[in-house]
Amino acid sequence: DGGITQSPKYLFRKEGQNVTLSCEQNLNHDAMYWYRQDPGQGLRLIYYSQIVNDFQKGDIAEGYSVSREKKESFPLTVTSAQKNPTAFYLCASSILARGDTQYFGPGTRLTVL
Amino acid sequence: GQQLNQSPQSMFIQEGEDVSMNCTSSSIFNTWLWYKQEPGEGPVLLIALYKAGELTSNGRLTAQFGITRKDSFLNISASIPSDVGIYFCAGQLKETSYDKVIFGPGTSLSVIP
Numbered sequence: 241d242g243g244i245t246q247s248p249k250y251l252f253r254k255e256g257q258n259v260t261l262s263c264e265q266n267l268n269h270d271a272m273y274w275y276r277q278d279p280g281q282g283l284r285l286i287y288y289s290q291i292v293n294d295f296q297k298g299d300i301a302e303g304y305s306v307s308r309e310k311k312e313s314f315p316l317t318v319t320s321a322q323k324n325p326t327a328f329y330l331c332a333s334s335i336l337a338r339g340d341t342q343y344f345g346p347g348t349r350l351t352v353l
Numbered sequence: 354g355q356q357l358n359q360s361p362q363s364m365f366i367q368e369g370e371d372v373s374m375n376c377t378s379s380s381i382f383n384t385w386l387w388y389k390q391e392p393g394e395g396p397v398l399l400i401a402l403y404k405a406g407e408l409t410s411n412g413r414l415t416a417q418f419g420i421t422r423k424d425s426f427l428n429i430s431a432s433i434p435s436d437v438g439i440y441f442c443a444g445q446l447k448e449t450s451y452d453k454v455i456f457g458p459g460t461s462l463s464v465i466p
Contacts, residue, residue: 244395275456282357282441282456283396330395339445339452340384340403344395 243267244345246331251350253325261316261348263331269343270336272314276300277328277347286329289314290336318350325352356380357457359442365463372429374460376442384445385418385425386454391438399440400427434464 244265253259265272271290275283285298289308303322308314314333318325328349334342357378366372376385384403388396400411402418402425409416415428425442439459445452 249393280362280458282443282458284456285453332395337452339454340386340401342398342454344397347393347395349393 244331244333244343246329246345246348248348249346251348253350253352255352256320258317258319259325259350261318261329261331261350263314263316263345264312265314265331265333265343265345266312267333267343268311269333270311271334271339272308273332273334273342274298274304274306274314274316275330275332277330283330286316325350357442357444357455359440359457359460361460362458363461363463365465366432368432368434368464368466370432372432372436372462373426374428374440374462375424375426376444376457377424378444378455379423380444380446380455381422382444382446382455383422385416386443386445387414387416387425387427388441388443388456389438390441390459396441429462432462432464434466437462437464 247262273288274286284300286304287306289295305317330347331345332342359376387399390396400416405422407418413430439461441459442457443454445454
């Protein structure tokens with residue numbers, strides 16, 4: 241089945257540690273995205289990538305980093321520089337330049353203790 | 354920057370009732386999207402609207418793209434318990450080569466059997 245997988249579903253980390261969230265898609269989509277979701281707020285764009293080895297900052301990129309070495313994979317690292325990292329993180333992918341075709345993964349809930 | 358407002362923020366309705374929610378913005382969008390998110394999952398696209406004035410249905414769901422291109426509404430007829438979730442509107446606009454998608458804060462729907 242085609243889709244997007246994110247792992248793990250729940251993640252706990254101590255303050256000051258970097259943590260990497262996984263996102264894999266087998267939809268053959270060129271574009272991939274990372275969003276952050278906080279209670280009562282809409283999704284906010286962290287980073288996006290339109291092709292392999294290229295990515296752009298979104299609206300809230302500070303304290304995060306990404307890589308896009310393979311078309312299928314777009315891991316997100318939450319660094320210790322992120323002031324308030326506890327949130328629900330959603331990965332999405334789409335056909336290039338068709339943001340209206342975004343498919344979302346099931347999300348990873350990160351809790352920093 | 355662009356911002357979307359959704360109302361109501363939350364709704365509690367009886368099973369069988371019709372539901373209406375809307376999304377407004379001070380910005381003009383090329384596309385309006387409506388997503389549903391169930392607890393602990395990623396959003397799923399319900400309806401996409403591409404032209405001002407467009408009225409589109411998907412089963413019991415009906416959505417319209419406002420004439421001014423600054424608003425959209427979603428109606429759900431004869432609600433059932435599985436309609437429970439958070440409904441997000443999203444507006445899409447072209448920003449250089451990237452189709453930026455802005456998400457509203459969501460309307461939380463609870464259906465009482």
